[in-house]
Amino acid sequence: MKPVKVGICGLGTVGGGTFGVLTTNAQNITRRAGRDIIVEQIATRQPNPDYDTSAYKLTDDVFAVAQNPEIDIIVELIGGYDVAKKLVLTAIENGKHVVTANKALIAEHGAEIFAAAEAKGVSVMYEAAIAGGIPIVKALREGLAANRINWLAGIINGTGNFILTEMRDKGRDFADVLQEAQQLGYAEADPTFDVEGIDAAHKLTILASIAYGIPLQFSRCYTEGISTITTEDVQYAEELGYRIKHLGISCQSERGIDLRVHPTMVPASRPIANVDGVLNAVMVNGNAVGDTMYVGAGAGAGPTASAVVADIIDLARSMDADNSARVNHLAFNTIEDEQVLPIEDIETAYYLRIQALDKAGVLASVASLLSERGISIEAIIQREPAPGEELAQIILLTHRVQEKVMNDAMTAIEGLNSVVGQLTRIRVEHL
Amino acid sequence: MKPVKVGICGLGTVGGGTFGVLTTNAQNITRRAGRDIIVEQIATRQPNPDYDTSAYKLTDDVFAVAQNPEIDIIVELIGGYDVAKKLVLTAIENGKHVVTANKALIAEHGAEIFAAAEAKGVSVMYEAAIAGGIPIVKALREGLAANRINWLAGIINGTGNFILTEMRDKGRDFADVLQEAQQLGYAEADPTFDVEGIDAAHKLTILASIAYGIPLQFSRCYTEGISTITTEDVQYAEELGYRIKHLGISCQSERGIDLRVHPTMVPASRPIANVDGVLNAVMVNGNAVGDTMYVGAGAGAGPTASAVVADIIDLARSMDADNSARVNHLAFNTIEDEQVLPIEDIETAYYLRIQALDKAGVLASVASLLSERGISIEAIIQREPAPGEELAQIILLTHRVQEKVMNDAMTAIEGLNSVVGQLTRIRVEHL
Numbered sequence: 001m002k003p004v005k006v007g008i009c010g011l012g013t014v015g016g017g018t019f020g021v022l023t024t025n026a027q028n029i030t031r032r033a034g035r036d037i038i039v040e041q042i043a044t045r046q047p048n049p050d051y052d053t054s055a056y057k058l059t060d061d062v063f064a065v066a067q068n069p070e071i072d073i074i075v076e077l078i079g080g081y082d083v084a085k086k087l088v089l090t091a092i093e094n095g096k097h098v099v100t101a102n103k104a105l106i107a108e109h110g111a112e113i114f115a116a117a118e119a120k121g122v123s124v125m126y127e128a129a130i131a132g133g134i135p136i137v138k139a140l141r142e143g144l145a146a147n148r149i150n151w152l153a154g155i156i157n158g159t160g161n162f163i164l165t166e167m168r169d170k171g172r173d174f175a176d177v178l179q180e181a182q183q184l185g186y187a188e189a190d191p192t193f194d195v196e197g198i199d200a201a202h203k204l205t206i207l208a209s210i211a212y213g214i215p216l217q218f219s220r221c222y223t224e225g226i227s228t229i230t231t232e233d234v235q236y237a238e239e240l241g242y243r244i245k246h247l248g249i250s251c252q253s254e255r256g257i258d259l260r261v262h263p264t265m266v267p268a269s270r271p272i273a274n275v276d277g278v279l280n281a282v283m284v285n286g287n288a289v290g291d292t293m294y295v296g297a298g299a300g301a302g303p304t305a306s307a308v309v310a311d312i313i314d315l316a317r318s319m320d321a322d323n324s325a326r327v328n329h330l331a332f333n334t335i336e337d338e339q340v341l342p343i344e345d346i347e348t349a350y351y352l353r354i355q356a357l358d359k360a361g362v363l364a365s366v367a368s369l370l371s372e373r374g375i376s377i378e379a380i381i382q383r384e385p386a387p388g389e390e391l392a393q394i395i396l397l398t399h400r401v402q403e404k405v406m407n408d409a410m411t412a413i414e415g416l417n418s419v420v421g422q423l424t425r426i427r428v429e430h431l
Numbered sequence: 432m433k434p435v436k437v438g439i440c441g442l443g444t445v446g447g448g449t450f451g452v453l454t455t456n457a458q459n460i461t462r463r464a465g466r467d468i469i470v471e472q473i474a475t476r477q478p479n480p481d482y483d484t485s486a487y488k489l490t491d492d493v494f495a496v497a498q499n500p501e502i503d504i505i506v507e508l509i510g511g512y513d514v515a516k517k518l519v520l521t522a523i524e525n526g527k528h529v530v531t532a533n534k535a536l537i538a539e540h541g542a543e544i545f546a547a548a549e550a551k552g553v554s555v556m557y558e559a560a561i562a563g564g565i566p567i568v569k570a571l572r573e574g575l576a577a578n579r580i581n582w583l584a585g586i587i588n589g590t591g592n593f594i595l596t597e598m599r600d601k602g603r604d605f606a607d608v609l610q611e612a613q614q615l616g617y618a619e620a621d622p623t624f625d626v627e628g629i630d631a632a633h634k635l636t637i638l639a640s641i642a643y644g645i646p647l648q649f650s651r652c653y654t655e656g657i658s659t660i661t662t663e664d665v666q667y668a669e670e671l672g673y674r675i676k677h678l679g680i681s682c683q684s685e686r687g688i689d690l691r692v693h694p695t696m697v698p699a700s701r702p703i704a705n706v707d708g709v710l711n712a713v714m715v716n717g718n719a720v721g722d723t724m725y726v727g728a729g730a731g732a733g734p735t736a737s738a739v740v741a742d743i744i745d746l747a748r749s750m751d752a753d754n755s756a757r758v759n760h761l762a763f764n765t766i767e768d769e770q771v772l773p774i775e776d777i778e779t780a781y782y783l784r785i786q787a788l789d790k791a792g793v794l795a796s797v798a799s800l801l802s803e804r805g806i807s808i809e810a811i812i813q814r815e816p817a818p819g820e821e822l823a824q825i826i827l828l829t830h831r832v833q834e835k836v837m838n839d840a841m842t843a844i845e846g847l848n849s850v851v852g853q854l855t856r857i858r859v860e861h862l
Binding site: 017021024025028029031032033034127132133134135138139142143144145146147148213271274275286287288289290291292293294295296297302303305306307308309310312313314317318320321326327328331332333334336 | 448452455456459460461462463464465558563564565566569570573574575576577578579644702705706717718719720721722723724725726727728733734736737738739740741743744745748749752756757758759762763764765767
């Protein structure tokens with residue numbers, strides 16, 4: 001078969017990695033794809049010093065690549081929204097398949113992009129957009145296709161997992177570890193996307209769509225970051241036999257779809273609680289297969305390029321065939337709009353930390369405020385004020401309850417005279 | 432598109448499960464496949480009381496199904512070799528695609544079956560043959576296709592993992608747990624296939640082929656079971672910070688291919704060491720992606736059916752397209768024969784347990800016999816004889832060394848006057 005010609009747009013970490021994998025593993029890739037895969041052109045503002053691209057056609061104009069009649073597949077690795085979207089739509093308009101690692105673009109503009117691709121009979125592939133080298137998109141779209149997916153939950157931001165792992169292992173506080181993560185290149189200068197859960201929400205939005213066949217709806221994803229997690233809470237979690245992970249969680253029930261990113265306490269003995277550092281992991285529960293889990297590096301040149309090139313090979317294997325042989329962009333032929341539950345309507349268990357002046361009296365009042373609302377308590381830790389401090393700590397684990405009921409209970413508890421300040425609340429899942 | 436018609440051969444655990452998933456999840460499956468998937472005929476000696484098949488065409492003749500002109504895909508779930516092979520070849524001869532969960536058949540007769548299928552332009556799919564519901568075949572053939580695979584290692588027999596987990600958690604001995612596993616239905620009346628590693632070797636043979644693009648060569652797989660593992664060794668492993676798992680391991684190096692199933696000590700903190708009970712897990716290391724791991728149920732009606740039906744959906748999505756759009760049976764277009772290393776030529780670390788009459792003198796002699804052969808010691812435990820016993824125990828962990836050198840050292844140690852009986856040796860991998 002004739003070679004497949006690829007145009008790489010962007011030669012940063014992932015673009016360079018993609019160039020590196022396509023050239024280093026060329027022989028292996030040809031054996032797998034059944035044809036050569038050739039880098040025809042590269043668009044970049046500046047060469048990447050880690051790779052020798054001197055023998056290749058370089059341009060600084062990504063649109064020249066998207067319009068190059070020699071090229072079959074455009075690889076969009078420039079990131080961001082506006083130019084990336086225009087680039088992808090131009091490539092589609094020119095009848096080219098697209099491979100992208102851009103989670104923000106797919107989560108926020110996927111519907112428009114996929115519609116354009118379907119109209120043109122081309123594919124837009126995005127395995128690299130979620131959990132780096134872990135083939136989780138393929139697992140959900142194809143490997144688990146027999147199942148009704150009940151829920152999925154994942155550590156899908158390596159920066160956040162690195163920070164939480166360091167906080168637990170070394171007792172360091174959030175700001176301190178974040179600074180190190182920035183020095184190590186794990187976190188951006190502006191860490192908001194990572195630590196406030198926006199990046200994870202982009203990925204979760206895509207995962208939920210391909211799990212349930214629902215529209216991409218990033219704006220309905222509830223997002224809560226890890227910047228308010230304290231070393232105290234990390235230690236109390238440990239004492240209770242739990243660990244705090246920043247999870248993206250989505251479930252499908254008769255009540256609707258949960259779509260939420262927030263710090264979550266999970267039992268320490270569960271495999272996902274033991275996925276540490278910059279690793280990613282996604283658990284998927286299907287009605288036939290039960291629990292499955294997928295673990296690997298969620299970022300970095302090699303892992304992300306592994307996913308980008310897997311998509312290129314998939315296209316190389318199928319691009320000459322009838323369009324119908326390809327899997328639908330969102331895994332389902334028909335997308336059904338199911339209600340995404342507001343966060344007030346989800347149901348989960350809770351960890352509460354209460355600071356109080358008068359511990360004995362408070363506990364009785366707190367217990368009664370919870371009990372009145374039908375919230376039962378699973379575990380309690382009480383701590384006397386440390387020497388020189390005035391506040392006692394009451395830590396509670398509750399059974400599952402609807403969030404709006406918990407909100408109401410928390411307001412009532414915060415209204416008690418001897419309770420000081422706001423409660424700390426972390427959701428608990430027994431994955 | 433017109434419906435895909437499936438013939439299910441065998442209505443035992445997996446056949447029943449497949450029928451159940453296809454009917455229970457029919458709506459979901461149609462949304463994913465873009466067409467209906469219909470059970471056209473079922474071959475079974477007796478109805479399965481767990482499923483209502485009264486509305487379906489039943490026969491006791493599997494060959495009638497293989498020849499039924501209405502049927503597009505034959506699902507072979509009768510197991511075993513002779514009839515299954517004839518059934519699969521008959522189906523292929525009649526131009527039908529085949530989905531099978533039969534690891535023994537693929538590992539031992541895959542080359543012949545795939546050649547017949549390729550000649551006829553049909554596909555034989557076998558995701559369910561390895562690690563139940565975990566989509567590991569798809570991950571290796573497609574998801575990680577960009578990589579040169581360096582090594583893979585897996586817990587690919589749930590029975591063995593259940594036994595080793597119980598031995599560790601409860602200090603029970605092998606025979607005792609095996610009996611329970613048989614009562615629970617986890618182990619066959621004749622447990623040889625599971626506990627002696629033959630079942631795992633079948634699966635490893637297939638995994639290595641699709642990882643490296645080498646021929647299926649079950650006969651070259653080294654196989655060692657877990658029936659000789661004692662509670663003593665389980666405890667010493669724990670003391671040294673390790674756990675014993677029955678692993679299938681394959682690596683690709685310049686020296687050749689490792690293909691081996693044996694009890695293996697792995698550091699207790701590694702994720703795969705924490706995959707317990709009947710769960711399966713496969714780790715795969717690729718030169719781009721690094722380490723990845725896939726975890727889930729390795730057997731049972733639902734998980735295995737999940738994989739069978741995923742294969743059916745894959746076929747339904749692509750069967751009307753040009754044959755070239757499908758992935759090669761063994762993932763590579765060209766199969767290259769690389770040398771499988773004899774077990775004497777592999778290199779690994781070792782755990783040795785030595786029983787001796789006179790501990791002090793022996794240790795010096797043992798250390799010198801190892802040192803003469805360039806084998807360095809990583810850790811030592813010495814145990815005085817227990818009250819009423821005469822033998823002291825010396826436990827050693829060594830650094831990596833070629834197995835033939837270790838064999839020679841073991842023979843020399845066993846020749847020492849004060850050493851009693853044979854050494855216990857367990858291979859150690861720092862996965």
